[in-house]
Each structure stands twice: as structure tokens, then as C-alpha cells.
Amino acid sequence: MIISLNWLKQYVDIPVDTPTFVHDLTMLGLNVEHCVTTGPDDPRIVVGHVVERESHPNADRLSLCRVDVGDATPIDIVCGAPNVAEGQKVPVARVGAKLPGGLKIRKSKIRGVVSNGMICSQVELGLGNDSAGIMVLDAGLEPGRPFVEVVGQPDAVVEIEVTPNRPDQLSHLGVAREVAALYSTSLRIPAPTINSANVAEPICVTIDDPHDCYRFTGRVVRGIRVGPSPEWLRGALERVGLNSINNVVDIANYVMLELGQPLHAYDMALLPGTTMGVRRGRPGETIRGLDDNEYNVDERHLLITCEDRPVGVAGVIGGMDTRVTESTVDILIESAAFRPRCIRETRKQLRLNTDASYRFERGSDREMCARASARACELILQVAGGSAGEFVDRFPAPWEERRVAVRKSNVRRLLGLTLGTDEMAHLLDRLHFEVVSTQDDTVTVRVPSFRADILEGTDLGGGGTSAWIRPHWTGMVVSGDDLVSSRSIRKLRAIHLRSPGRAGPQ
Amino acid sequence: MEIESLEREIHTRVAAAADLDALDRARIYFVGRKGRLTALLKGIGSAPAEDRPRIGAEVNRLKELFGVLYDARRTELTSGSPNPYYVPPVDGTLPASDGHTGHRHVLVRTMEEMCDILRGMGYRLASGPEVELDYYNFQALNFPEEHPSRDLQDTFYITDDILLRTHTSPVQVRFMEEHKPPLKVMCPGRVYRNEAIDQSHAAEFHQIEGLYVDTDVSMADLRNDVQLLIRQLFAPDTDIRFKPHFFPFTEPSVDVDMTCHVCRGSGCAVCGRTGWIEIMGAGMVHPNVFRAVGYDPDKVSGFAFGIGVDRVAMIRHNIGDIRQFLANDFRFLNQF
Numbered sequence: 001m002i003i004s005l006n007w008l009k010q011y012v013d014i015p016v017d018t019p020t021f022v023h024d025l026t027m028l029g030l031n032v033e034h035c036v037t038t039g040p041d042d043p044r045i046v047v048g049h050v051v052e053r054e055s056h057p058n059a060d061r062l063s064l065c066r067v068d069v070g071d072a073t074p075i076d077i078v079c080g081a082p083n084v085a086e087g088q089k090v091p092v093a094r095v096g097a098k099l100p101g102g103l104k105i106r107k108s109k110i111r112g113v114v115s116n117g118m119i120c121s122q123v124e125l126g127l128g129n130d131s132a133g134i135m136v137l138d139a140g141l142e143p144g145r146p147f148v149e150v151v152g153q154p155d156a157v158v159e160i161e162v163t164p165n166r167p168d169q170l171s172h173l174g175v176a177r178e179v180a181a182l183y184s185t186s187l188r189i190p191a192p193t194i195n196s197a198n199v200a201e202p203i204c205v206t207i208d209d210p211h212d213c214y215r216f217t218g219r220v221v222r223g224i225r226v227g228p229s230p231e232w233l234r235g236a237l238e239r240v241g242l243n244s245i246n247n248v249v250d251i252a253n254y255v256m257l258e259l260g261q262p263l264h265a266y267d268m269a270l271l272p273g274t275t276m277g278v279r280r281g282r283p284g285e286t287i288r289g290l291d292d293n294e295y296n297v298d299e300r301h302l303l304i305t306c307e308d309r310p311v312g313v314a315g316v317i318g319g320m321d322t323r324v325t326e327s328t329v330d331i332l333i334e335s336a337a338f339r340p341r342c343i344r345e346t347r348k349q350l351r352l353n354t355d356a357s358y359r360f361e362r363g364s365d366r367e368m369c370a371r372a373s374a375r376a377c378e379l380i381l382q383v384a385g386g387s388a389g390e391f392v393d394r395f396p397a398p399w400e401e402r403r404v405a406v407r408k409s410n411v412r413r414l415l416g417l418t419l420g421t422d423e424m425a426h427l428l429d430r431l432h433f434e435v436v437s438t439q440d441d442t443v444t445v446r447v448p449s450f451r452a453d454i455l456e457g458t459d460l461g462g463g464g465t466s467a468w469i470r471p472h473w474t475g476m477v478v479s480g481d482d483l484v485s486s487r488s489i490r491k492l493r494a495i496h497l498r499s500p501g502r503a504g505p506q
Numbered sequence: 507m508e509i510e511s512l513e514r515e516i517h518t519r520v521a522a523a524a525d526l527d528a529l530d531r532a533r534i535y536f537v538g539r540k541g542r543l544t545a546l547l548k549g550i551g552s553a554p555a556e557d558r559p560r561i562g563a564e565v566n567r568l569k570e571l572f573g574v575l576y577d578a579r580r581t582e583l584t585s586g587s588p589n590p591y592y593v594p595p596v597d598g599t600l601p602a603s604d605g606h607t608g609h610r611h612v613l614v615r616t617m618e619e620m621c622d623i624l625r626g627m628g629y630r631l632a633s634g635p636e637v638e639l640d641y642y643n644f645q646a647l648n649f650p651e652e653h654p655s656r657d658l659q660d661t662f663y664i665t666d667d668i669l670l671r672t673h674t675s676p677v678q679v680r681f682m683e684e685h686k687p688p689l690k691v692m693c694p695g696r697v698y699r700n701e702a703i704d705q706s707h708a709a710e711f712h713q714i715e716g717l718y719v720d721t722d723v724s725m726a727d728l729r730n731d732v733q734l735l736i737r738q739l740f741a742p743d744t745d746i747r748f749k750p751h752f753f754p755f756t757e758p759s760v761d762v763d764m765t766c767h768v769c770r771g772s773g774c775a776v777c778g779r780t781g782w783i784e785i786m787g788a789g790m791v792h793p794n795v796f797r798a799v800g801y802d803p804d805k806v807s808g809f810a811f812g813i814g815v816d817r818v819a820m821i822r823h824n825i826g827d828i829r830q831f832l833a834n835d836f837r838f839l840n841q842f
Contacts, residue, residue: 026749031749031751164653164655164657362654413722414790415726416727
């Protein structure tokens, strides 16, 4: 799981510097595999406006550009990119600037023409993988503005190892939760508010088997404009390894990485109707997935249907025929929760593996569905316009209250650590395990919906609490290093083997 | 009659001719003016007419035979060819050539040394099959069926229920099924994983499992034993640290790091500048594992650890490529 620290800081304050933070994460159990700082921070990288562009007199593939960087007169820059054009707003690294890769910009002559800087591509700025051409920025930016203001402070991106028992850590909020508990700082959970317009057509939802699908929510957003995503969204996704598709799909991915809830958006004009269903497939049914492959489905697979026709493989991949495109105007956002094993069996059988199925097969937080749907709506209204429509929530299998008792004596027995029940209660509370009662030896807590891995009191010894306490392990000294005899015998045998016939030790 | 005995005589006399004189006398005897074969031809007139062609043919054949044998013997006598049965004299006082003897494979020696260390700490040997049941390799170790935890280890399946064991942990279950606590066992052996093979990953490698079950066994005891093992295996001042991790069969689970043997903790390329090297995994036995073998998790507790033998050998002997252990190349094997 790739986490951007700048993104993470939206939900929690990090009171230590990055190297310390990386160490703390590792010691928490979130093993940091890589840490990369991305993004430029040099003030001499600014927004430029390409006022004029003409072909370089001495080289076919080069352009000579006159670029306004906020000075009295525009500067001359030679550019080799195929996509540079008049009128564009572009990132310009001026003479003296240092790029994230280490390159320092100097005044130079390229094929006989002076160049006073460099127009940059994403790769050169450490912002993405696109090296095909220069980065084109929002037209509204003014020339001379420091690029750092446009794209935000340099970010540190860490890849953490998330173990299969902790699906709650597969999102920025999940990691923020752990961080907040570690440093005893507060957690800021996004709390979207939506003003729904009056309902036009009611959406219907039927769930065949609540054992397979715990919850299905659908939300309508009307009158949107699908297009490229704004820089903050594109940058956030690309920094954590995803490609930007369009503003709607990007928001769905953003919310998945933010809250851990996979979402899917359907183009309502392409849906056969307004009755959504979740059911097993029937022999002979097929569906064309977003990956443009045709899948044969039957009762082994769980499907999302509309007017009983398959429109998606539940929890795995959406359908090609109902996807959001540039011409989409009204969308239906699906935010649902499914039985992990059901999703796993479906996706393995179809030989698929997606970000969505990865989270569902490990167990998603069903209580998060509605909030994630609202959050996506809020952001879509922001980047694509439109108005919020109806919201439907079928929740046949809510999270059942689960209580576990954590015994002080077990903590002592298993961890070798003496903790009082008050201390334990405090720690557990910080981890969102609501304390129900405290007795002599026991603290009883409610397991939150995002910790389905906790089945009994001893489970909390591990992923739960031991990391927090960072106990001072007491050790007992074991004596008796009597290895001499067997070692000597082996040594004799080895010597004997190496010298047949020669007189060995008598 | 006479012809047959003559043929025998030709062979014998020519072969027996010890020198050129004797050979010449043989020539005169058989094909000279008064030679036997010559006489036979002269006397052919006195034989019956129908016999004459046969006699003539036979005698000519013998003449030719003589000629061939004569030439060959003559060449032999004059060329002085060596006797193929010549045996030079032998010096019996020289030492005999050194026969090849085998020696123990570096992995075997490493495994033996690790077992020695563990034996000194009270561990006794337990073993189990390499071809294992899914039940012992996964289910009894708290890997639920159809669960992502199984994805952590790519498995060679032979049938749906039979596989090549992916770790030595199944031996824990087998041993506990047959014994009552307290117990302290180690299980060395080969394990198999269906992984892409490269410098640091092989499809077959070796682990040693440790298990200690008793009343009131705690993580402090685990830390003690692990520290002792690491210090005896590497340097006496090596530190270890526990990091929270996940194994389905232990709770809590830890990854054990030791101070980097190259930079002694200051940070270098080998340890990714952290000063620590991940060396093994361990944890407190999960209650579900106890339940699977019929122990009461409220009455007993235990710890388990698993350490990779190949990895230890690679660190100690500075071996760069795990594939060399099983490559059967004597240029490698003879270095140890």
C-alpha cells in the first residue's frame, strides 16, 4: 500500500520528522519498504506562459519559445517536446533551479540558440511517469507564480507492507488512525454534508442473499461534466501509483484510497433501468468487463444487475457497457459491502485481481459505505459540477456487536508484561475499542467494524496492543552451554574424513 | 589328409620360426625345389584324373597361405615390434593414489550447528514429512480455507489436499497431537515454495522450527531464546529487535531483526542503511492452533519460531546466490 504523507496529514498531524516517522511506522508493524520524496521545491521553478512558439532555426525537432515568467520581458527557452504550443501554461525551471533528480539548470546554447531555462515534464519534476511531453497546467494560473504553490509542498511517499489480517490499513484514513493512536493526536475523519435535490425517480435495490452482500447503497448525481481532473487530484493519485482517467473515476479511486471503501460509478443513461440487484449469476450469462474481456458467469459468481441484467461483477470489476465516459451526464454511485470469501472465490475463478477485490476479500468496513458515498458525491460536485440526487441504502446485515474480554493475566502470561486494567483500558480506547466495562482482571471492549480480525481477547495481544506498549521485555537467563561434547565429536569426524589412512588423533 | 596336416604344419612352422634362418628353412621345406608343396604338384599326374583339379586348387591355396604367413612373419622378425605384454618394473614403495572422500555440505553443517545450539537450550528433535496434508500445513495452523493469508506462501499442490510443505510449522501440530505439554522441540528440514527463482529465492530451501509449550511461557522467554540463538550463531554482541508482524499461527507475531553483520549497526548498503537485518519470524502460538491439537489455550501457552538455514549460511559465508546450494557444482561445494 502506497501512502502519501501530504495526503495523510489531512487526517492527522505528524509531530515528528519523516525519517523518525518511517521508523515509527515500521516499529508499529507497518513495515516501510520504500520511502521516496517527490515533487520540486525550488522557488526558481515557476509557472510560465508560452507567448510565442516557433521552430528552432537549426533543428527540426526543437522549438524556440518566448515564455512569460512574470518578468518585464519574456525569456527565450529552447524546448524539445512535441506538445509545446502557444498559449499554454507550463512549468518552467529557470536558470539556477535545481530539479528533484539533482539536475541544475544553466543558461545554455542549444544548436546555436540561447536557452534561459527548461520547460519541464512530469518526470523531470518528480511528479509522475509521463515523459512523453511537457506538463501542461491549468490555463488560469498566472505566470511567475512559484510552481510549489500550484502543486503543493514536496511529498514523501512510503510503501508499507500491510499484512492480510489488517485490511483496515489499506487506506489513508486507516493508517491515520494508527498514527493518531501512536502519537495521541486527534484524527480528522472527513464528514461530508450533502444537500439532496428532490427525488425524480426512486432507485430500487434488491439483495438476493444478505449472506453474500451485507449492504448496497446507491446515490444519484445529476448534470455533471466529465473531463480531466484538477491538478490536486491527478497529482494525489499519480503519487501513489494510480493513473488519472477522468474526474469521476478519479474521485471514486481517491475515496477508495482515502477511506478504504471501493466505489463504482455507472452512467445512468446506459443503465437499462432503475432497479439494481445483487445476485448470483445464472448459467449462460456473460458480462463484458471494464478491461474489455468477456466473462462467462454462473452461480459461482456474485453479480450486480440492473433490471436483472448483469452490469458488473460484484466487488471485482464494473461493466464496459455502463461505464462513465466523456458524454456521461448522470451517474449512480455504488458503495457496498460483501462477504470476503464470496468475492475471493469469484475473482479467483475469473482470474481477476483488482484494487477493489483486494480490499473486499480481506474484509471491508461495512459501516463506512454511506460516508464514502457521501464523500464521493461531495468531491464530484466540486470537480464535475452537478447536483446530488437520491440516496438509497439497503443494509440487511449490519455489523453485529462483538465484545471481547482482554485479560490482564493473559497480557502478563503471553507478553511477560504487567499492565493495570486502567492502562489497558486507556490504550484500547485510543485504538477505537470502546470500553464497555472494567473488572479486576478484565477489560471488556466492543470491536469496531473495521477490525473484523479481532475474534477474541488474545487477538488484541498482537496487532492490537503490543505494538503500542513497546514493552521492556524481561528476560530470564538460561545457563548450560554444554555443547562441547557433540561439537568435539563432529570436529573429530571431519578431520578423520579428510585424511584417510593418515594417523588421526589417537 | 595330407593336405590338412600340411596346413597345420605350415601354421606351426612359420609361427615357430624364431629367426630369419629358421623361416628360410621353412620356405625351402614347403615351396623349395624339393619342397613338399612342389612335390605334390609334380606328382599330380599320378592322381586319378577327376581328382586332379581339386588337388591342384588345394595345393595352390596352401602355397598362397604360406606366402601370406611367410611375409607376415618375416615382417615381424625384421621390424622388431614390441611385445604387447611387456610389463615395466613397479616401484612398490610409492604411496597409493588418494581416494576421493566426501565431506558435509555447507547447508548440512550449518543446520547441524544450529541444532547443536538449540539442543544446548533444551530443544529435542522432531520431524515430519515433506509431502504434507493441507490440514497440517494450513488449516490446523489457523489459515482458513480460501483466505488471503494463504497467498503469502505460493504452494506446490499435488492434489487438492496434498502438497509440498511450505514451512516446517506443520511438524508443530503433528508433534503436539502425539504428546502432552511441556514440550520443547526443534524441527529442521526442507520446505518448498512455488516462487520465481532468483538470487535470493529458491523453490526448495531449509528451515528450522522451534516450539516451546508449557504453562506461563511468555514473549520474554521467546526473546531470551532467540537472542541466545542469534548470539551464538553470529557475534556475541549482536542485538535483536522484535517488530510486529503477522502469521496466522501466532498471536502476537513478530519479525526478528538482528544488527547488521556488515556495519555492526551503523548503516550500510547491505541493511538498507537501517543497521538491521531481518533474520527470522516468531510469535506466541495462536489459541486456535492449541485447540486444533486438543490443548486448552487457557492452561498452556507457548512460543514458536522459524529460521531459514540457507539465509544463515549465506550471511555467515558471504554467499551471494541461494541457487548455488543445490547446483551441484564442485567448484562451490569444495570451498566449504
